[in-house]
Amino acid sequence: MDMEERFQELLQDTIDYVKTGFRSHSSHKAEKGEQEEAYAPEEESRGYNSGIDERIRSCRACRLHEKRRNAVPGTGNTDADIVFIGEGPGEQEDIQGLPFVGKAGQLLTKMLAAIELGREEVYITNVVKCRPPGNRAPLPDEVEACFPYLEQQIRMIRPRIVVCLGGPAVKTILKSNTGITKLRGQIHRFNEVPVIATYHPAAVLRFPERYKRDVWNDLKLLRELYRDMRPPSS
Numbered sequence: 001m002d003m004e005e006r007f008q009e010l011l012q013d014t015i016d017y018v019k020t021g022f023r024s025h026s027s028h029k030a031e032k033g034e035q036e037e038a039y040a041p042e043e044e045s046r047g048y049n050s051g052i053d054e055r056i057r058s059c060r061a062c063r064l065h066e067k068r069r070n071a072v073p074g075t076g077n078t079d080a081d082i083v084f085i086g087e088g089p090g091e092q093e094d095i096q097g098l099p100f101v102g103k104a105g106q107l108l109t110k111m112l113a114a115i116e117l118g119r120e121e122v123y124i125t126n127v128v129k130c131r132p133p134g135n136r137a138p139l140p141d142e143v144e145a146c147f148p149y150l151e152q153q154i155r156m157i158r159p160r161i162v163v164c165l166g167g168p169a170v171k172t173i174l175k176s177n178t179g180i181t182k183l184r185g186q187i188h189r190f191n192e193v194p195v196i197a198t199y200h201p202a203a204v205l206r207f208p209e210r211y212k213r214d215v216w217n218d219l220k221l222l223r224e225l226y227r228d229m230r231p232p233s234s
């Protein structure tokens, strides 16, 4: 089975699971692995000062602190080559204090697996760190208030690639009003770091036929870019 077929199978598997509660293709071993990855504790490294996580958890810089259960700084490898950025925490993320742990998070884990990346290898965060009520889009002043945290996280992690998941993330990073449809499929720059954008996994779950082909092409772009950056294995 080639990589694209594998990705399509993983995507269909997740959609089946979200709709019915049953996986159509995965083994129990894969299911167990996914659970372990989804709840992996944050790793610390010399470059990342965890003080920022504490500042985020006690932050009251915008109205989103009022209804949050937990702020969600981010999770994963704080020395990662690749940082993934979504829009903001949803209900499950707010409850658990971790990003991408709901259904969209399960799909993100499978998207990473499709290009042979483990969730524990990358760092995952959001544009805003507190859940907007009712999962509404974050307002411009909320994004502005929270952006210094994201900027500082990227500065400390020093990734080689930033991947924006969805329009709000890429618009925030690139300070652009252009839609995701036009921004995806290309390599942009944020403070000299290459930036790739693709559709948010939640959008892919909602409209798989509309988005899965483009998402697969974006994942291939990411894989090729990352492969070109790494020295060949001996």
Ligand code: SF4
Pocket (backbone or CB within 6 Å): 056, 059, 060, 061, 062, 063, 064, 065, 071, 128, 129, 130, 142, 145, 146
């Ligand atoms: Fe602070 Fe960001 Fe939460 Fe607003 S969303 S309260 S700026 S951490």
